[in-house]
Amino acid sequence: MSDVLHLLNGGAGNLAAYLAAHVLLCLLPAFFIAGAMAALIPKASITRFLGRTTPRHVSYPAAAAAGSLLAVCSCTIVPLFAGIYRKGAGLGPAITFLFFAPAGNIMALAYTGSILGAEFAAARFVLCLLFGIGIGLLMALLFWRDDAAHDAQTDTLFADKASIGPAAIGVLLSLVALLVAGTLKLWPLSATIATVNLPLPWAEAWQATLIQWVPFDAAKGEEGVSAQGSLLIVLLLLIGATAWKGLENIVEGANRWTWIALGLAATTLGVAALRLTPHAGGLQVALTGRVVAVALTLWAVLRYARRLNPEDWQAWMWESWRFVKQIFLLLVVGVFVVGVIRQLIRPEWIQALAGQNNLQGNAVAVVFGVFMYFPTLVEVPVARMFLDLGMHPGPLLAYLMADPELSLQSMLMVAAVVGRAKTAAYVGLVAGFSICAGLLYGAWVDGINPVWLALGLAGFAALLVAALAWLQSRHQRAVAGS
Amino acid sequence: MLTVKILGSGCANCKKLEAVAREAATSAGVEAEFIKVTDMKAIMAYDLLSTPGLVVNEKLVSSGRIPTQAEVRQWMGA
Numbered sequence: 001m002s003d004v005l006h007l008l009n010g011g012a013g014n015l016a017a018y019l020a021a022h023v024l025l026c027l028l029p030a031f032f033i034a035g036a037m038a039a040l041i042p043k044a045s046i047t048r049f050l051g052r053t054t055p056r057h058v059s060y061p062a063a064a065a066a067g068s069l070l071a072v073c074s075c076t077i078v079p080l081f082a083g084i085y086r087k088g089a090g091l092g093p094a095i096t097f098l099f100f101a102p103a104g105n106i107m108a109l110a111y112t113g114s115i116l117g118a119e120f121a122a123a124r125f126v127l128c129l130l131f132g133i134g135i136g137l138l139m140a141l142l143f144w145r146d147d148a149a150h151d152a153q154t155d156t157l158f159a160d161k162a163s164i165g166p167a168a169i170g171v172l173l174s175l176v177a178l179l180v181a182g183t184l185k186l187w188p189l190s191a192t193i194a195t196v197n198l199p200l201p202w203a204e205a206w207q208a209t210l211i212q213w214v215p216f217d218a219a220k221g222e223e224g225v226s227a228q229g230s231l232l233i234v235l236l237l238l239i240g241a242t243a244w245k246g247l248e249n250i251v252e253g254a255n256r257w258t259w260i261a262l263g264l265a266a267t268t269l270g271v272a273a274l275r276l277t278p279h280a281g282g283l284q285v286a287l288t289g290r291v292v293a294v295a296l297t298l299w300a301v302l303r304y305a306r307r308l309n310p311e312d313w314q315a316w317m318w319e320s321w322r323f324v325k326q327i328f329l330l331l332v333v334g335v336f337v338v339g340v341i342r343q344l345i346r347p348e349w350i351q352a353l354a355g356q357n358n359l360q361g362n363a364v365a366v367v368f369g370v371f372m373y374f375p376t377l378v379e380v381p382v383a384r385m386f387l388d389l390g391m392h393p394g395p396l397l398a399y400l401m402a403d404p405e406l407s408l409q410s411m412l413m414v415a416a417v418v419g420r421a422k423t424a425a426y427v428g429l430v431a432g433f434s435i436c437a438g439l440l441y442g443a444w445v446d447g448i449n450p451v452w453l454a455l456g457l458a459g460f461a462a463l464l465v466a467a468l469a470w471l472q473s474r475h476q477r478a479v480a481g482s
Numbered sequence: 483m484l485t486v487k488i489l490g491s492g493c494a495n496c497k498k499l500e501a502v503a504r505e506a507a508t509s510a511g512v513e514a515e516f517i518k519v520t521d522m523k524a525i526m527a528y529d530l531l532s533t534p535g536l537v538v539n540e541k542l543v544s545s546g547r548i549p550t551q552a553e554v555r556q557w558m559g560a
Binding site: 039043047070076078079080082083086087251252315318322325326416417 | 491493494495498502522525526529530531532533546547548549550551
């Protein structure tokens with residue numbers, strides 16, 4: 001019985017720690033950014049670069065951009081993937097899009113950055129971009145015959161032109177600024193400007209109760225629940241309740257609950273940016289630079305949002321709410337389960353299997369990523385657990401590259417659209433490239449001479465360019481011959 | 483009698499779209515048959531870039547977003 005209790009406690013502790021300030025300051029803006037991207041960026045502003053006649057040096061980067069800007073949810077991924085493949089630029093860009101979308105979208109990157117550190121997020125972004133284009137090119141090379149025999153049907157699917165309105169750009173930029181202001185751990189943001197002592201004698205007792213409820217072991221990298229965290233959890237529950245009434249039917253217009261929910265969301269961000277420390281006889285409230293930055297950026301968001309027309313604004317709110325409904329619950333359950341499992345895994349196992357940056361460690365990480373399927377974004381807390389348990393950053397990155405790209409869902413999808421042979425090739429390539437990515441990043445963390453690393457990356461880029469040239473000439477011959 | 487098709491793999495937006503379309507039909511007093519299309523190939527035949535898509539009498543009227551009930555009523559010709 002006490003064992004079960006111990007496990008449940010692990011889960012609850014992990015969950016509570018995730019809902020603490022630094023994660024909320026990242027997730028809450030990220031949901032709104034994802035919603036704004038889905039609702040405010042016209043798809044044609046990017047997809048017009050994905051037509052069949054587009055040259056390769058434009059279509060591959062455009063496919064990656066589409067993955068990162070448009071495809072936060074599978075509703076967009078599947079039709080866009082099928083469209084690029086069958087009626088647009090072909091197999092290569094479609095694969096690039098598919099590879100880059102789950103790892104390169106704003107939510108995945110922001111979340112990776114706040115849980116695992118900015119370095120991991122940057123490595124994930126750069127290596128996914130490079131290898132996504134590489135895998136797309138290789139697939140196009142392997143199956144070039146297939147692309148030459150393209151769906152001959154002419155259509156205007158990718159011909160539309162559209163641009164993003166200035167108000168929408170303002171909203172997006174100020175939301176990104178909000179995300180940065182909330183998550184960066186730099187001097188002007190973390191500095192304390194003023195402190196106020198509130199005479200709340202129960203604050204210290206409440207903190208003691210929380211520690212009793214969720215005991216934690218700081219040596220194992222666990223975090224407990226702070227008094228501030230408990231306040232944030234209450235605010236979150238309130239947002240959930242009011243958003244259900246205010247945002248569920250937002251397409252038909254805003255109501256009173258909409259404003260309450262949005263006000264609560266802004267309040268939550270403000271509270272998360274404060275630093276609350278209970279002490280004997282009261283609660284110390286520290287006003288940080290972060291509070292000022294968050295308030296300023298929130299004001300900017302509001303200013304630009306007021307210039308959006310009502311349909312855009314409502315669509316934005318709906319998409320953000322839909323992402324919350326779709327992802328947040330999964331994330332909460334996933335984080336809880338990770339906390340439970342963590343109590344069962346011995347650090348020695350992880351260290352023996354993937355404690356070092358070698359071929360075996362990276363391969364194990366990739367195989368694990370392929371066979372375990374985690375819902376959207378849950379791979380990040382799983383990765384955090386492995387990192388705490390002593391996994392080397394190299395294999396960890398290999399796992400982060402392989403897991404979202406090779407989920408069962410995405411394999412089935414690729415198979416349905418392009419067939420089994422191409423799916424098998426894709427899976428093989430992703431596994432191989434992920435191992436390479438892990439080895440590279442691991443070597444960099446271990447302090448390899450950057451010259452070697454730069455040479456390696458340059459060699460890879462040269463290989464890509466050569467492949468591109470070969471593909472081009474082959475295509476021209478195929479077209480001339482037909 | 484209208485034929486209304488909802489295109490989408492069954493994600494949250496498709497369900498919401500179906501609810502909006504059904505309510506619009508009921509409130510406008512239009513008789514309509516609702517068909518859910520989940521097969522990817524059948525969906526792609528309508529030339530859309532993102533689901534959910536709404537098809538009224540074989541014509542794609544909206545895609546990639548959730549229209550308001552008023553818009554749907556207009557497309558249904560009520």
